[in-house]
Amino acid sequence: MGGGEMKGRAIYAYCIVAGVSPDRLERAPRGVPDGSPPRLLSIADGIDLVIADVDASAWSEDVITAGLRDIDWVSERALRHEEMVSFFLDADALVPMKAFTIFRSEARARDHVREREASVRAAIDRVGGCVEWGVRMRFDERAARVARERDAAAQKPASGAAFLARKKQIADATRGARVEAAEVASAIVERLAAPARAHLRIPPPEGSPTQLVAEAALLVPHDAQAELERIAEEARAELARYGVDLELNGPWAPYHFSRGA
Incomplete structure (x- = not known):
């Protein structure tokens, strides 16, 4: 994500998963503050990115940089991120994203993962069925x-x-x-x-x-x-x-x- 302010909607990315059905997300935790319920963004056959909509202005680089100096701000969001990622521990494969990974659009998020498809598939093969x-x-x-x-x-x-x-x-x-x-x-x-x-x-x-x-x-x-x-x-x-x-x-x-x- 680039610096400066963003307006409108942005995409928060939690993790890459394999073998997860959309109806599973009905039981998912809340996720980051003010985020929408999570959903799956298809990357390839059987591989999805777990994402949520967030207010872009609340997740701009400037806001995140300032927030990282506030332990309460960081703790709440990091814990919510980890709670969501942990919800998928029993997926066929789980590749976690770093906390505070933001994209300007679904297209940018999908492109980011697809540009790394070889390494993503290697990671999925490596960690599949494991915790x-x-x-x-x-x-x-x-x-x-x-x-x-x-x-x-x-x-x-x-x-x-x-x-x-x-x-x-x-x-x-x-x-x-x-x-x-x-x-x-x-x-x-x-x-x-x-x-x-x-x-x-x-x-x-x-x-x-x-x-x-x-x-x-x-x-x-x-x-x-x-x-x-x-x-x-x-x-x-x-x-x-x-x-x-x-x-x-x-x-x-x-x-x-x-x-x-």
Whole structure:
């Protein structure tokens, strides 16, 4: 969308979907503020763009730029966008658009997608029948120390000297526990990826807390989600011995696996 003001109607784009019937949209959520009920804009056989009419003056580049400085403005619209996208999680394929994607007309919206048809079809083939799950593993030094002390207490040292030696061993081991935790967490990521079609590791952002030892996105077939959750539950008990907490979140639209579409 170009800069400056727009007048009249504009098109808000939510996502590209495959295998969605128009009557499904009767149950769709409200969508962005002041937007019309969503509808399907045909792109190709079986592939549609989910769109809504919006007031062009309320979604001009100048308005969006100003709105991005207002956390409440951003939050409401981003949440409404995500709610609409998530409504199509069980579509044959779902390729989400970025929030605040605006076109001047249906023709412009259709042309935008068709100009990228090869990459769009590649994304649909890649993510079809899948959703995205996220996993984060964080290290807690105190939890690691408590777990080691619990293991040591179960061994019941025979003498006072042995007890003091064991305490020193625990202290020394705790100092290297984060490295060990990161190695275990990395192996758990591979285990979680077993039922996934694809996965990618997400490097920690600069300045992120050192407690984060692993983060990944998983592209999981609809019928493999229960298996993923089962593996995660088993892994939590193992990770607790190393002071690591596993957070599994999802399902989400496959943002990480549809980039470039």
